[in-house]
Amino acid sequence: xxxxxxxxxxxxxxxxxxxxxxxxxxxxxxxxxxxxxxxxxxxxxxxxxxxxxxxxxxxxxxxxxxxxxxxxxxxxxxxxxxxxxxxxxxxxxxxxxxxxxxxxxxxxxxxxxxxxxxxxxxxxxxxxxxxxxxxxxxxxxxxxxxxxxxxxxxxxxxxxxxxxxxxxxxxxxxxxxxxxxxxxxxxxxxxxxxxxxxxxxxxxxxxxxxxxxxxxxxxxxxxxxxxxxxxxxxxxxxxxxxxxxxxxxxxxxxxxxxxxxxxxxxxxxxxxxxxxxxxxxxxxxxxxxxxxxxxxxxxxxx
Numbered sequence: 001x002x003x004x005x006x007x008x009x010x011x012x013x014x015x016x017x018x019x020x021x022x023x024x025x026x027x028x029x030x031x032x033x034x035x036x037x038x039x040x041x042x043x044x045x046x047x048x049x050x051x052x053x054x055x056x057x058x059x060x061x062x063x064x065x066x067x068x069x070x071x072x073x074x075x076x077x078x079x080x081x082x083x084x085x086x087x088x089x090x091x092x093x094x095x096x097x098x099x100x101x102x103x104x105x106x107x108x109x110x111x112x113x114x115x116x117x118x119x120x121x122x123x124x125x126x127x128x129x130x131x132x133x134x135x136x137x138x139x140x141x142x143x144x145x146x147x148x149x150x151x152x153x154x155x156x157x158x159x160x161x162x163x164x165x166x167x168x169x170x171x172x173x174x175x176x177x178x179x180x181x182x183x184x185x186x187x188x189x190x191x192x193x194x195x196x197x198x199x200x201x202x203x204x205x206x207x208x209x210x211x212x213x214x215x216x217x218x219x220x221x222x223x224x225x226x227x228x229x230x231x232x233x234x235x236x237x238x239x240x241x242x243x244x245x246x247x248x249x250x251x252x253x254x255x256x257x258x259x260x261x262x263x264x265x266x267x268x269x270x271x272x273x274x275x276x277x278x279x280x281x282x283x284x285x286x287x288x289x290x291x292x293x294x295x296x297x298x299x300x301x302x
Contacts, residue, residue, distance in 0.1 A: 001080060002087040007113040009049075013087045014115040016047040021122060022056050022164070025070035026079035028184045029155035029162035034083045036152070037120050041086075046117060049087035050080060053097075059214070060093050067217045070167055070183075072190055089114075102128025102137055111145035120150050157182065174219030174276035186226070186272040189215050189253065193264045196252070205293050206261045207254040208269060212240070217251075221279040224300030227257050228270040234258055237293075237300045238271055241280035256297075275300070 002013070017037045023030045034050070041048035054073060059065050071079070073090070080088055091097065100108075105128045110116050119138065127133040138149050154161040162182055170179045171187060179187045191210035208227075220241040227236050236257040242250070255271055277299050283289040 001077075001085050003077065004087065004089045005092070007089065007091065007109060009087065009089065009114060013047050013049060015117045016049055016086070016114075017041040017044070017118040017120065018110075018114060018116045019048070019050045019120040020052075020125065020127075021050070022052055023050060023076065023080070024056060024164045025167050025183060026076060026083070027070075027162055027164065027167060027182050028157065029182075031083060031184065032155045033120065033152045034080075034085065037118075038084065040118060040150070044117070047086040049085055049089060051089040051091060051114075052076070053091050053093040055093055057093050057098075060098070067212065067215060068168070069214045070164060070171070070187070070216060072213070072215075075188070075190060099129050102133025103141075104128075105133060106138065106141045106145060110147065111141075116147045118148050118150055120152055123151050123153070168216045171216050171218050174221060174223075174279075176218070176223065176273040176276060180274070186274055188270050188272045189213075190268060190270045191253070193267050193269060195265055196254070205256050205290075207239075207256050208264050210253040210255065210269065210271070212251065212253050218273065219276065219279070222277040222296050223273050224275040224277060225255065226272040226274065227255055228272070229264065229267060232257075232260065234260060235300070237277070237296050238273070239280070256293075258297075 002010075017040050019033060019037050037048050056068065059068050077088065110119065121135060121138065123135060125135055125138070135149065135151060142148060154163070156162065160166075167179055167182055170176075170182070176187055189210070189212065191213060193208045194211055196207070196209035218240055221239070223238045223240070225236050225238045227234050234257050236255055238253060238255045240251070240253045242252075253271065255269070277296055281292070283292065
């Protein structure tokens, strides 16, 4: 899969099937859309690609929306590669780009730059300045600019529509087993281990601390997880919260990796969430906390 950070694609990727969307999470609904796009490309003996925007436009327009992403960009690229796309355009979303009128978006980008043959979008697709363009307007230009618009019907699972919005809601409620079902894999966070106050180590449970970055916030509490490092893939437990027993003020993801106690500072880890064990709680003293952590570990190993 060829990755572009601009619109200057090679000629072999022009006159292709282009899917447009954020595809945050690359969930089973997204995967079905990509499959349909690939089938169309194969039938027409052409290439297939995706165009997404960075940052996610909603985060660009709402600066206070810090925790929104299901996946980081690197994770999105990894999962898109697994879907065997030919190319992926990561278009920088900035003030200048947000001011392009929808007519110019179609003429200058879709037609002149990318020369799309087929454009796959959802029925709610909006584009151009002030979201002035929609599917109806995209269809208006089809003959003039020689492309065909294909509307992707919502994908359903158990009679419920699959969407990134639903995935985010489920994560925020700690319902990570349901999220796994929609994503087709466990939800995960990638982050670098940062230096903490080593309180976990002092009470016999060394933890790796990670900043959650721009990821959507899961329900605060304890989870059973698996941790992937450069040389290991181990089970563990994770706590996301403010550590009320220690009067913590900063939100942290703390991970206790079973069978590993060495220093992992600045190492990149991927944390896979499997089950929600319990909500975050303030304990009267450290002994109570230690007892509870032992119970949590037993529960996570069930």
